Amino acid sequence: MKAKKTAILSLTILLLTTNIHSQQIQEKYPKLPFMLNTEEKKQLEQTGQFTKYFDNTPIIIYTGEYYKEIQQQINKLKPTIGVETIFIIPMTEKLRAEKNTQLAIYNITHKISSMSGIEYYSASRKKMRIMFKEAYIIDNQKNKNKQPDPEYNKIPQTDSILIYQDDSSFGKNIYSIDYIQKNTTLILSMINRDKLAYMGWIPLVDPGNISINLIIIPREEYIIFYGICSVKTISFFGIEKRYDSFYNRIVALKNWFTTQIQ
Secondary structure (H helix, E strand, O other), rough: OOOHHHHHHHHHHHHHHHHHHHHHHHOOEEEEEEEOOHHHHHHHHHOOOOEEEEEEOOOOOOOOOOOOHHHHHHHHHHOOOEEEEEEEEEOHHHOOOOOHHHHHHHOOOOOHHHHHEEEEOOOOOEEEEEEEEEEEEOOOOOOOOEEOOOOOOOOOOOOEEEEEEEOOEEEEEEEEEEEEEEEEEEEEEEEEEEOEEOOOOOEEEEEEEEEEEEEEOOOEEEEEEEEEEEEOOOOOOOOHHHHHHHHHHHHHHHHHHHHOOO
């Protein structure tokens, strides 16, 4: 009887401890638009980052504005590989000083030329590497004439641009970016318009088969930065399973954003 009471008391303490820890996570980052289990929430709370890799078509962890459209886009693509990552970025004084934080973020994400020289940390090489050697907006896919970065006085409901990127993994390519603003959420949807070749010569991804969606949500004390990269690759002796190449791409885009808000 005594042993039974001790077991019940231990279970009660465990449940209370788990509930308190869960409440602490919610208090630090309340109402996050993600479907995470307890361990995943704990990792995000402790490190400010959570990453999940997938093969084939996933059920995405993002549950906020525009998530149905993103899920439908991925379902249609039928990816063979992908990654989704959440970053919690502390709010900066530079953004706090802006009269219109949303407009400032909108203009920051249109500064495509500032992607040039952006770095990421390569775990395999154990050093920083440049992801985007050069980047800028172009007029169209045929002429590829360089255009200046735009600046808006008011956020349009939608916007679309074409950009040129010369990156360390896939060389020189064209991407389209669609911008959608929904309440306090900014969505960037990027699609490759050229065939991508790994290291410049190994064909890996056909046009339209890389889908990158970035979600940026500013809050009072922090910014939610979520990226999901879904890729339908061409089979080539296992090289198509280069998860790190696509994860590093999201990290580089996050670094591009954070560099501009400091």
